[in-house]
Structures are given as structure tokens and as C-alpha cells.
Amino acid sequence: MITFKNVFKRYPDGYVALNNIDLTVESGEMVFLTGRSGAGKSTLLKLIAAIERPTSGTITISGQNIAQLKPGAIPYLRRKIGFIFQDHKLLFDRNVFDNVLLPLQISNFDNKTVASRVRAALDKVGLLKKEKSMPIALSGGEKQRLCIARAVVHRPNILIADEPTGNLDVEYARDIMAMFTSFNQVGVTVLIATHDASLLEDTQHRILSLKQGKLAA
């Protein structure tokens, strides 16, 4: 369960990105976060992974207060989360397989099982045949799917996606949304930030909308 209580985020330049956010996401829930660019969607997601720290307020994940986490504990929080970044953040000097391998290396997984885990993740996103390719050779949609494979390979409890369908056409976007739905069906908590209204038309999941740093009803 993820809980926000009276959360403010003011950047050093004085810009208030989040203004008194109260929010609860149950475990196993799938939630959409909408709003215009600059409404605070990315900031809210970054707070969950402690990439940004709140100016005030408390954020708890399964009972743990993220706002007061010591720097040494942050890596272990991030390992529970799969984050799909708006700008992908892929490593362009290593191939598809090694990109997906990275979270497992970081978490000290046993080498015996890693290769099969990486291939399972690549299979889920349909990139199994491209494991030797370099990221530069992938299309926009493929890069996005690679990013998803890397986010889920260590089987996190929480999956966070920041504009996962940003520059993709409708067909690709639907594919990717279907993937998120399937992760959610196996119990993963999923948070997706998007400004793409077409994704939200026929969804049964909760939609939170942010407006100038505030949650709209």
C-alpha cells in the first residue's frame, strides 16, 4: 500500500510541484495519473522511488516512511519498485540482454537463474529474438518494451510508468497497456502517469487527475 499524507514538494527554484497531496493506492491496484505537462505527475512518481524527496508530509510504502529514509536504505526501496522512465534511461553501450540483466546484477541474484529470468522478461515484452541487439538499433516501441522488461525482471511489487506510451502510435500503445494489465493481474501494484486521454477511455481502473500540483476530485 502506498500512502501520501499532506505531501508538499517545492523545488529549490521556488516552483511548487505538489501541493498538499493526500492519496492511497492499495496493493495490487492499478491507477492512472493524468494531468497536463507540469501538473506534477512525474514528481509524484519520483517521490515514491525516493528519486525526489518531499519538502514536507509523509509517504509510506508498506508501512515504511519514505520521507525519512536514510540514503543507505534508498537502494533497497528502489529494488522493490520497477520504474519505467519517460526518457527510457537505457544503457547504449550494452545489448538488450545486458540492459535487462542490470537490475539482477545490482540485486546480487545468483548467476544460475539470471539468464532464464532475463529471457522470461524479454519474452513477456516480445523482444526475445532481439537479445543481442544494441538499443540504438531498436524502434521507439521496442525501446519502450525493453524498458518494461528491465523494470519487471526482478519481479517488483510496484510498477511505476511515466508516460509509457509517449511517442507511440495507438497500436503500440494498446500492446503496452495490455502488458501492464497482465502484470497487474498477477498482483503487481501499477501506477501509470499519462496525458494520453485515449488510453483512459475504456478503462475500469481508478483515474487520479492532477492540476497544478493538486489532486482533483
Next chain:
Amino acid sequence: MIRAWLMQHGFVFFLTLKRLIATPVTSLLSVIVMGIALSLPTGIYVFMENLQSISRETASSPQMSLFLKLDAQTEDIARIKQRLEEDSQIVSFQFVSKDVALHQLQLSNGLTDLTASLVRNPLPDAFIVHTLESAPETLEQLRAAMQNWPEIEHVQFDSAWIERLNALLKLGRFVVLMLATLLSVAIIAIMFNTIRMQILTKRDEIEISKLIGATDNFIRRPFLYFGTIQGLASGVTAWSIITFIIETMNVELVELVRLYDFDLQLQHLSLDDSISLLMFSALLGWLGARLSVASHLWQIEPG
């Protein structure tokens, strides 16, 4: 868990080797620079160790060199030979005639040009004398006595030379220490900069790793390995440079010292010293990397 940890370290080790090989020129250049820097104090140390072992050897079997006057005749030589045989304090002696000395000099490589240009033989006849007593006073008495023999130009009393040598060695040790300190700082600085450049080029990788839950240890590890391996490689380079110099010098030296029946072979670094050199160089590399990582890594925070 331990297995996974070992695997992790093995992986980083090979990753580091791959990185070193991926930029062969840069890696090789810094290893050579650091190797040469290390070889300087180590080389002086080896040279001093050799001087010391020579002084020890000579001290245990006291030895004097009697150089005859250049115009000494055969009869003079015979007379000196007889006096040496009669002297009870002398254990053994050996005669090196000036012709033999010159001939051996001519045979030796590299000195042919020099000897060919000589108009006449500049070398004196000489006796090499081993004495029974090793006490400095006795030796000094003997030296003074022999100096007064006819046709003796000069008696070289080796223990006086050894005393001077010991004083010189003391100074040498100080020089080695100073040089080693200065060059160690230089090596740490070189490593510091190398790792700084690496951190800059690996910025994305570091940031992404942090974003997906890498601990500081995980991020530090490859840089520390890199520093340690490069340090070790420069230690090996320094060791090889010194081995090469000693081997080359020994070939030359053998020819030269044979003339005066002086058994001198430069000794290489002992096993202990070699291991110390390698460990020290690895430590320097690690330290440079550690300092660099500590002062640059915190600047890369994802946001």
C-alpha cells in the same frame, strides 16, 4: 549468498579487464607512466641492496688491492710475491698482470673501441690480497706496512671504503624514501584523474544504476577494481623494467669485474621485496581510485 557475492566480484573483475582492453592505448600509457615512476625508487633501492651485500661480503673476507707502480719490473713483482708468501697474516693472494688485465679488457664487448685508442697500457700490475684478520686496526697496520714496500703505488684498504659506503647508503635510503613518497603521491594523483575521467564518461551508467537500486558499494566496485588492477600492472611494469636493467647490466658487469677477480653479480629484488612492490603498487592504485570515487560519485545524483 556468498556464491552470488563471489560471482558478482568475478563479474566486475572481468568487466574491468574488458574495459582496460577496450581502451588499450590509454590503459597502456598510464600503466607505463606509473610503472616508470615506481621503477625509479625501486631501482635505487635494488642498487643499494646490492651495494650493501657487496659491503657485507667484503667485510667478512677482508681484502686489499695492491697496485704496483707502472714501471714495476718482473723482478719487483717476484720480490713482492715472495714477501706476500712470507707474511703470516695473508691467507691468499692473486696476481693480475697489466697485460692480462688489458687483454681481458680488449676481449670484452663494448670496450674494444676504448682499448684500441690507447697508445700504451694504462693499467698497473696488481695483487689481490686476502687477510687473516678483519679488525680495522690490524688491517690499517698492514696497509701502512705494505704501502712502504718498494714499487707499490697504492694499497687500497677496502674497509675504509666500506665505511664511506655505509654512510652513503644511509643517505641513499633517505633519497629512496623521499622519492618513493613523492612518486607515490604522483601515482595516486594519476589514478585519481584516470578514475575521474571514467566517472565522467560513465555518468549515464552510474545514474541509471542508482535509479534501479544500486548501492554505493556496487557503483564503486568497478572503479576500485580498475584502480587496483592498473596499480598492480604498473607494479609488474616497474618489476620488469628493473629485471631488464639488472640482466643487461650483469652481462656488462661480468666482463668488467672478472679483471680484478671480484665476484660481482647484481642481485634482483628478493621474493619478499617483489611481493611488497606489487602489493604496494596495487594499494596505490586502489587508494587513488578510492579518493577519486569519494570526491566525484556523490555529484551524480539522479533527479
